[in-house]
Amino acid sequence: MTTRYAGYSGRLLDVDLGARTWREFPLGDRWVELYLGGKALAARILWEELEPGIDPLSPANLLVITPGPLTGSGAPASSRFNLSTKNVLTGGVLSSNCGGTFGVHLKRAGWDGLIVRGRADRPTWLAVDEGGARFLDARHLWGLDTEETQRDLSPKVGRICIGPAGEHLVRFACVVSGHRVLGRGGTGAVMGSKLLKRITVGGGRRHPAHDPEAFRRTVRDWVATLRGHSITGRQLPRYGTAALVNGTNATNTLPTRNFRAGRFEAADEVSGETMAERHLARNDGCLSCPIRCGRVVRHGGGECKGPEFETIGMLGPNIHNADLPNIFRWNLLADALGMDTISLGSTIATAMELRERGLFPELPVSFEDHAGMDRLIEDVAWRRGVGAELADGSLRLAERRGAPELAMQSKGLEFAAYEPRGAVGHGLGYAVSNRGGCHINGGYLVFFEALGPLNIDPLTPLAKPALVVFQQNTMEAVAVAGGCVFTTYAVIPDLPAWAVNPHGWQARLVNQVLQLTRFALGGQGKMSPEAMPFHLPLLPHTKALASYTGVKMNLGLFSAVGERSYTLERMINLREGLLGETDALPPRLTDELQRPNEPRSRVPLAEMLPVYYQVRDWDAAGVPTRRLLDKLDLGDLAEVADEVRGRPEKFRARRRALREREAEVLGAALASAREWAERAARERDRWREEALRACAAEWAARVRRASFAIDPDRCRRCGLCAGECPVGAIAWRRTERATIDPAKCIRCGRCAAVCPPHFDAVRFVPVPADEDRSRVAFRVLPDKCEKCGLCFRKCPVPGAISWRKGELAVIHDDACVACGRCRDVCPPKFGAIERFVRPAGDA
């Protein structure tokens, strides 16, 4: 039974790359109500379908790509989609989130998600539309960077792809979609291991809202709120995320020299303010977003994408670099090669510290010398020389070099650009985050502690566990809905001018009270989803979901979706052997003081962690209790939870075995990827031509078996098809939708070829067997052809007939759709074109 809720198609596309087949994976009401979509739905699918203990780079790993219910709905900042898979750095779960247009196109193609299994036998381009998946040749794209890989695609098509880093299985390789990135945890390496170079998607299905009027009102108010708020309306549009450089520096949370300090003396040189003053060309943003936090900067005589705060932090202060144009260049390079800039910067910083200690003397760069960085970044992506060692991420590098404590990571994933000894709750978030050392998945507590509008003591462990849980659940739910987490920053209203003096005793009192949050929010894990049956004006996601999809939604249910999603991902981690002991931080952050004169400037993790488990209603070992699983309708997971509690050794052994085998799996996959890269370098031109021919032949084969009709619901009356129809068979006026006259139509498919993919209004209608033209062909009779070229000029299919002045025309059978237009236009006195039927069995 597929779902009845609006905004859903009720099916996911389930693709097997190895067998080159696909099937529909149904999505029913129950899963919609419990998981909505996005990372929660993906986590449930991973729980069901992912075999525990497999290597993330093996064919058994799955890619699950899911937009949220609000993706493409027109709600502000809601064009996001999620990719979940097994994490290449941690061996646990990975969910990575991205803006841009891919998710919107996937929904328009009539799919609530995409599941990719297996491994292709050659570099593959997966093309998705409403009719399913097609497996196209991408051999000619193998080895190209992400820019070149996307160059031949229409801007109207959703796309994701990988660069050389993904092909070479760099453990922090990312997936790139336009100029946006699914950054963390090695998504690109998983695609690379499947020899999947790119996925494109397009379609024209629209999803009307359940209650259009209520949805329209909600969106209108929501946009006004975001535009009016000081963070989403002023800071982010003006300075982007880079405004945080000066903010984190002022609050001791800017990681410097591999997280040895929280302040960088030259921070202002790389700040968002400096970028805006000296380099900013204009803002950029995702579809339907009023915030537009993206940057376009002037650089190297042209314009290019500007770096985000995380990139600046990790490739700036954390490697002791104060040159902003350098960061611009490295950011572009990392994007082109397809690598996560956070893990890249952090791994380089770890390598630099190893070199300082004499443990990595052959590293060509240091905290003082960045001259060799460009070369090093390329070497990492192609796994050349010392780059090959860095390509495994900071933890594996530091372990191999004998100083694992220098890797600034949790569970294997590098921290983002916040030094948690200046905001200790943020440190707790890093330690417990399901993805590894992630700021977003960790609850982004630095917003409450140091950067946002509230004054909560950043160094006290009080209240922090409860706040982390609250934030994690909320941000998780927002991501699940398809929304950008930036929309949650408007949750705390700006203080109006008449409010109390923010620096006086009243504000300090509020701060003291906020620290009691531990008790106010302490019972979250045991709280029923029925406890908050209302909407918050500044968290309009709940109202938008209810009016758009018709799913029953309020704050309590919304928060429960986040809690369910978080718990489910935790359960996947436990099943993979990431038990409570991996909720840890490097000793630098927990034992060493950031500032010698401030005894609290370290992360008191041991104090916060038990409270965190308690607030979540997990047991002392960090395993969700049966009560919690029942509350979240995850009762069927309780058996595994009990097993983890009873036999933790079994699960630890599973993880150890994975680590022991990983070099072997990587080696085998890498050998094949390298072989394809070498062959592509030699045979690219031939392969490109073959790929183009194959595309044309595939199109021709479809057209030969079809007639055409225009879908009145999709046609936007642009008239393109009518103008292009070679026989005038399409009636159209500005005020009327186009219609095809079957009596005149020669079924050449030109209308389908020119209809814009985002309309996709021309339907392929299968024809009866006697009208199937699969075997029909045309040929030029050399003794009759007068070489006039009329057939070449009138042929409606580009590339099907070639002709040059003074030469015979040639009909290319593989691209020809057998419409017969050439024969019709050939002057009767020549009669130079002959129709014939190929015998059965003739290719």
Place this chain on the structure above:
Amino acid sequence: MVRVEFASHLGRTLGVREARVEAGSVRELLRALSRTHGRPFDEAVRSCKVIVNGTNVAFLQGERTRLADGDEVVLLPPLAGG
């Protein structure tokens, strides 16, 4: 002399990114800045954190926090990113 930095859009609002002010306490500092920059400053500073040498004054003595020569003060509007 205390060095004051106006972070993020506060700097844009006031038209300057930093200033040097003679002040013995946070209260004196804010008054001095209010005299120089007037109403835009008064409105903007309402939502700002005052950070002296890396510590929010909310966790020192609030407005009564003493300032010494060479102290670095940052006026920080609410920020977020990720």
